[in-house]
Amino acid sequence: MKFLKDKEKETEALRRTINEKDEQLQLMKSAFIEKQMETEALLQRVYQMEAQLQQSRSALIKKEDEHEKLNQSFQAFHQQQNHNARFLKDKEKETEALKRIINEKDEQLQLMKSASKEKQMETEALLQRSALIKKEDEHEKLNQRSTCKEKQKETETLLQRVKEMEAQLQQSRSALQEKDEQLKSFKDRVAGEVAVSIKTGKTMSLKYPVNKNRLKEMYEDLRCDWPKIKKNLKSNKKHPDSVKELILKEFQDAKIDMRNRRKMIDKVFEKGKNDGGMPQKVDQYRQLTVQNLQMTLYSQKQDAGSQKPFLENEAANPQDVLKYLGSECYWLGCLMALNNPPLQPDWENHPPSMDRWDVFPRNIRTASDYE
Missing domain, CATH: 1.20.5 (Single alpha-helices involved in coiled-coils or other helix-helix interfaces)
Incomplete structure (x- = not known):
C-alpha cells in the first residue's frame, strides 16, 4: 500500500510539471487525470477488499469450514494486485513518454529562438x-x-x-x-574587256569565279570528307542531332549573312540608277561586285591554306573537327548564296533514313530569297 501511495505522489508531481511546461498538452493531461481517477477507484476497491478480508479473517476464527473460501478470495485479491502492478508500469511508461515530449518541445522552442535571433540580425544588416x-x-x-x-x-x-x-x-x-x-x-x-582566266586548281572565268559546276564539286568534296568526320565524332561520343544542328545552322547563317550583303550592294547600285546612271551598266557593275565578293571569299580560303585536322586519326580533338566542319559549311554556304541564282543543299528532298548520321543531301538546288 505504501508503494501505491508513493507512485500516486510521483504521478501528481509529474502532472504539475506538465501543466507548467506546455499548455498544448492539456488534452493529454485530461487523459492522464482520467487514468488517475481509475487508479483511485481501483485503490478504493482494494480498500474495500481489505475490509472484506478483515471480516473474512474474523469469520475464519469462528468458521474453519470457510477457510477454503477465504483462501480463494485471497488468491483473487493477489491477482488484482498483480493487475494493479502492471497498470502502474503502464503509467510509468506513459509518464516517460510525456517527459520525452516535453524535452522535444523545449528543443523546438530553443530552435525557434535561435531562428528569430538570426532573422533579427539579417534585418539589421539590411537596414544598414x-x-x-x-x-x-x-x-x-x-x-x-x-x-x-x-x-x-x-x-x-x-x-x-x-x-x-x-x-x-x-x-x-x-x-x-x-x-x-x-x-x-x-x-x-x-x-566590256574583262574576260581573263584564272588558275586555282580548277579552271574558272572571272565572269563566273565560282560557277554552279564548281560549287557542286566543292559540295561533293565535303560529302567525301563526311565519313571520316562522322567516324571521329562517333568515336568521341558526339550526338548526331547536335552535329546536324551545327551543320544546318552554319549553312543558314551563311545564307542570311550573304543575303544582307547583297541587299547592301543592291541598295548602293539602286541609288546609282536613281541618280541617272545607265540601268544596263549599273546592273553589270552590281553583278561584278557580287562576283568579286564571291571570288574574295574563295581566294581567302585558298590563300590561307587548308586547316583540315587529321581526320584519319580517331583520337583527334573532336572540338577541332567540329570547328573545321562548321567553318567548311559556312564558307561553302557563303559561296552558294552569292551564286546567281543562289544555291543551297537540297534539304527538302533529303529522304529520311534510319541512320541518324545521314545529314548531307545528295544534291544542291536553287534557293529562294524568302526561305
Missing part, C-alpha cells in the same frame, strides 16, 4: 545596407551633376570641332566627286 545605398545614391547624383556640366563643356567644344570638320568634309567631297567621274570614265572603257 539600405542606409549605405542611400548615401551612395546621393553621392552618385552629385557626381552626375558635376559630370553633366563637364559633358556640356565637352559638347560645345565638339560642336565647334564638327563645324570645322564639316568644312573640311565639303572640300573632300568635291575632290571625291572629281575622282568618281574619272573612275566612271575608266570603268566605261574597261567593263
